[in-house]
Structures are given as structure tokens and as C-alpha cells.
Amino acid sequence: MTKSRLEAFSDGMFAIILTILVLELKVPELENSTFAVFLEGMKILAPKFISFLFSFFIIAIFWVNHHHILHKVHKVDSIFLWLNVALLFLHVFSLSSPPSSVTISATRLLWHCIRSTWRYRR
Template sequence: MKKSRLEAFTDGVIAVIITIMVLELKTPAEPTWPELLKSWPVFLSYILSFIYVGIYWNNHHHMLQLVKRINGKAMWANLFFLFSLSLLPFATAWLNEAHPHPALVPTIFYGFILFLTAVSWVPLSRSLIEANGGADCELAEALGSDWKGRSSIVIYAIAIVLAIYNPIISCVLYAVVAALWFIPDRRIESRLLDK
């Protein structure tokens, strides 16, 4: 099967996710700068969530540049990935309700959604590798051991546990993972430059 429908569908779902996130932003109660400044934690969590969606969209795009075909497994794996990512607006909105400081349960839930989305990336990449020739395909060679993916999952798990002690530390760790992925995956970009 060709990958074009999967790409188009994913782009559409991601656009809807971003739209829902921005619609969740509430306007200040009064039309003043101080009232707007009170909302800085809300904007910060929105920016972090937007960056996460952008990172996944960017890396999804790069990953699909190295594949020629998809199969049923890849389609279902992509749906699992999109399902996980689609929960991010809800998790962000819940995290924002407790501002100016993140509350325990919403912080854990936000981390769990990030964890789930990172985990969902594993079967997606593996199914795309399988559909394109297995371990010898270009995507498999580009991803290699995927230390960033595995490290992200571990950091999310640690952050979820640390939320019990201090939710702010967890939110900082969520931002650290975003910083780790902010630059598009060079392993794939280098392969695309060679073409």
C-alpha cells in the first residue's frame, strides 16, 4: 500500500489536535496586562504541548520519507500513535486548571499521556521497518538503536514517579525530553540529504 493516505490522515488529525489545544486557552477575566500575566503557566504548558505535537509531526514526516510502503500493521500502529497524541489537549487542559502550580494527579496524567505516545512510536516504527524490508531497510539503518526514544520513555517514567514528591520537577523533565527531540532527527535527515 502507498503511504500517501496515511500521511494525509495523520496531518489532518494533528491539525485538529492543535486546533483543540488552542481552543482550550481561556481569555483573561479582565482586559489588563496583569490579568494576562497571571496566565503564564497556562501559556507555558500550551507551548510545551504544541512543541510536542510539532516534534511528533516533524519526526513522523521524516520517518515516512524513508519508507515506500505501508501495511495493515503500520496503519493500526499509526492509529494507536494518533490516539495517544489526541489525548494531549485533554491532559494539557487538565494540567492548566490547577495553575499557577501543577497539581499531582493532572501532572501524572500529563506524563502518562507523553509516556503512552512515546511507547506508541515503537510499534509504529517497527511496523514501518517490517513493511519495508526489515532490518536491512533504510529506516532501520537510520534509526539504529533509537537511544533517544528509549531514553524518553525512561525519563517519562521517572518524571511520573517524581510527581508524587514535586510536580514541578516532573514538568521540567517533560520539557527536557522535548528539548532532546526539538531538532529533527539527524539520523533520518542525513539519509535524506544523501538522496
């Protein structure tokens, strides 16, 4: 597999994860169109929206780091490919709002495995 295919696959997975995140936000039903009713609806939505923002930025940080790692990769072998798939699998669990500390810790551990893999495979 070429590096560009791996990048395209990974970017697509991150896009799907972020899209699923936003689907969790449901617009509250409003009885009428007054501003007071709108504010009440936003109060109901606020905790989910804050959780969405938190999850979005954590996943965005993962994506930026993934971009930086892949920028330094020159060759993609099967070990690196499967580590990348495992990393993307863990990102799916970050869809919980907010991501659990176990998911974040496992993802960080896998990042270290991937970093050590590409360092020795240049």
C-alpha cells in the same frame, strides 16, 4: 491505502489536535483599557499560556518525528495503518496541559513498534 492518504490523514489529525489546544486559551475580561489592567489579565493567562507552549512543542516534536518515519515508509499495510491510528489516538491524550508522563511513555513505546514494523516491511 496509499502513503499519501495516510500522510494527509495524519497531518489533519495533528492540525485538529493543535487547534483544540489553542481553544483552551480564553482571553480574560478586562474592566477597562489601562495598561495595568492588561498586565493583570496577562498574569492570569500566563500559566495557561506557558502550558500551551509546552504542549504545542511536544506535539510538534511528535509531528516532525512522524514526518520522518513516513518519509522512509514505502508500503502501507493494515498493521502499519492501525499502529498509526493508535499513535494518533495517544496524541489526543496529549491535549492535557501538560501531557502526562504516561501518555508520553506510551507514545514512545508505540513509536518503537512503528519503527520496527516499517524496518521489516520494506
